């Protein structure tokens with residue numbers, strides 16, 4: 501299949517942000533017939549930069565293919581030849597979705613950096629990353645890493661406190677030039693976790709807030725009571741509260757734990773995008789990244805180094821919140837406050 505010239509150009513710019521050099525090897529990982537156009541364009545883009553490039557394609561398991569429920573289980577599990585080949589590369593372009601898997605951890609532990617690319621070309625183009633986004637995300641990383649306590653409030657009634665310091669801060673800005681570092685194109689946010697027993701208060705999901713797992717905007721308020729790091733009560737009339745209650749009840753008590761917390765900094769991301777997106781074709785990075793959101797979540801913390809591995813994970817980007825760190829206002833009514841973290845555009 502001939503590679504689209506504009507796609508090769510876009511991917512070359514992305515590899516330049518990743519600082520791919522002629523001395524480096526870029527591996528492209530794909531499964532079945534998915535994203536073969538991306539694979540071809542990445543190979544050509546790497547070649548244009550003088551790098552050595554190769555592609556690994558493995559069969560796609562029959563059940564694989566959607567974005568729901570496959571996290572952590574990958575088509576390369578136990579495939580030592582493929583895993584060793586990827587470890588030998590400097591940069592792996594993951595077109596398959598290794599996120600949350602043992603294989604991903606093993607590959608990046610050798611210093612190989614990894615970039616996940618699974619969104620449609622329209623989203624990759626519109627949310628193309630830049631160095632200023634990285635700079636601002638790293639400002640957030642500093643602020644979050646130095647804080648002892650986070651407090652979040654909202655007009656809808658959210659009032660929750662996180663005791664910080666137990667977990668590292670993770671960044672996502674859409675490219676990676678740091679050995680062993682994973683990133684996801686596109687993104688634009690950072691996060692950490694509260695102490696496993698150190699989150700207390702309530703989160704009120706307001707109309708317009710998003711429950712990513714359901715691809716759904718909240719329509720009726722839902723009040724989550726949180727005690728010692730766990731959701732202990734879910735109140736609300738209407739479908740939203742019922743859906744969340746019913747979904748979480750399918751898992752064990754680890755599902756009710758509070759997971760990562762942070763905020764979005766990508767001014768190019770559209771809050772409304774999920775309303776018009778094809779849920780089978782993207783993970784929905786607009787919702788996770790949009791500027792001034794508070795990204796609240798429940799479920800696992802293995803991503804941060806914790807031991808809660810529940811598969812029940814709800815990302816819930818909240819609008820219009822105020823977030824403080826040790827009393828300093830970071831997000832005010834859904835807008836970014838520290839000048840050095842504000843978008844310039």
Ligand code: FE2
Nearest residue numbers: 760797813815
């Ligand atoms: Fe998440």
